[in-house]
Amino acid sequence: MEKTKSADPYSPCMLCPRRCGADRTHGITGFCKATAEVTVNLSMIHRGEEPVLGGEGGCGAVFFEGCSLRCIFCQNHEITSVTGKGTSYDEKSLAELFLKLSDEGAGAIDLVTPMHFAPTVANAVKAAKDEGLKVPVICNCSGYETVSTLKLFDGLVDIYLPDLKYFSPKVSAKYANAPDYFGTACLALDEMYRQTGSFVLENGIMKRGMIVRHMMLPGNLFDSKHILDYLVSRFGDSIFISLMSQYTPMPHILENEKAPEELRRPLSQDNYERLCDYLAELGQTNAFVQETGASGTLMIPDFNT
Numbered sequence: 001m002e003k004t005k006s007a008d009p010y011s012p013c014m015l016c017p018r019r020c021g022a023d024r025t026h027g028i029t030g031f032c033k034a035t036a037e038v039t040v041n042l043s044m045i046h047r048g049e050e051p052v053l054g055g056e057g058g059c060g061a062v063f064f065e066g067c068s069l070r071c072i073f074c075q076n077h078e079i080t081s082v083t084g085k086g087t088s089y090d091e092k093s094l095a096e097l098f099l100k101l102s103d104e105g106a107g108a109i110d111l112v113t114p115m116h117f118a119p120t121v122a123n124a125v126k127a128a129k130d131e132g133l134k135v136p137v138i139c140n141c142s143g144y145e146t147v148s149t150l151k152l153f154d155g156l157v158d159i160y161l162p163d164l165k166y167f168s169p170k171v172s173a174k175y176a177n178a179p180d181y182f183g184t185a186c187l188a189l190d191e192m193y194r195q196t197g198s199f200v201l202e203n204g205i206m207k208r209g210m211i212v213r214h215m216m217l218p219g220n221l222f223d224s225k226h227i228l229d230y231l232v233s234r235f236g237d238s239i240f241i242s243l244m245s246q247y248t249p250m251p252h253i254l255e256n257e258k259a260p261e262e263l264r265r266p267l268s269q270d271n272y273e274r275l276c277d278y279l280a281e282l283g284q285t286n287a288f289v290q291e292t293g294a295s296g297t298l299m300i301p302d303f304n305t
């Protein structure tokens with residue numbers, strides 16, 4: 001007998017590649033640490049995103065609690081692995097939050113790690129657009145997504161801002177318990193690009209398109225080079241590549257004696273510069289790099305903990 005699809009996307013939950021089947025509607029949390037109750041830890045005007053995002057008004061960032069990837073070194077660990085500190089939202093109140101941020105001058109709505117709440121968030125984006133939201137909507141996510149969940153955002157998200165974090169299955173297994181990360185993320189990025197197409201800038205501000213982030217990790221230069229090889233050969237200058245140097249060993253890593261040694265130290269600036277040079281040698285023109293000294297907790301918002 002064929003299994004019929006559940007009418008409730010949160011029970012059993014198969015929204016992300018973990019497909020852990022948690023009964024989130026009845027208060028059970030999955031690997032992502034989230035029930036079906038959408039919680040936002042923080043919403044704010046954020047001026048730290050790539051310079052083509054948001055313009056002078058900045059981005060109206062909405063930080064969701066929980067995450068389906070949960071890398072061990074997460075820079076937002078306080079809200080991705082520890083949930084229940086934020087405010088609950090339903091579709092209507094979430095749409096109102098997007099409209100409020102836009103009214104306050106945000107040049108874009110920046111959904112940060114929304115994918116494990118995708119059904120609710122997608123409906124909220126639709127409701128906000130129906131109510132007159134005009135600024136682009138950005139989906140800022142880990143890259144570890146299913147194509148079927150991404151399709152919920154088709155026609156609603158204007159800009160995808162995914163990470164492409166790991167190439168080697170050994171590395172992604174070690175840091176995120178996700179040996180399938182690279183293959184899964186490649187399919188996800190293809191779907192994101194199918195939805196947005198090549199980027200569109202108006203007066204230097206992105207209205208549509210994709211920016212792929214890669215945060216270099218200490219001791220992983222070769223993994224990072226493979227990531228750049230892939231992005232340049234697959235998408236080239238039809239997307240932007242954002243190469244980040246802001247890796248910071250967070251307290252939960254420094255206090256964990258079992259954490260991989262390489263993650264307990266900051267990124268070598270020399271290695272980061274070598275990677276920037278490598279990206280230039282590959283011929284990529286549309287790229288962002290970070291200035292020396294971008295690492296450190298100043299880059300991390302002050303979450304509700």
Ligand code: SF4
Pocket residue numbers: 013014015016017018019020021022024029030031032033034068115116
């Ligand atoms: S979104 Fe969460 S509950 Fe759903 S499959 Fe992924 S980890 Fe499990």
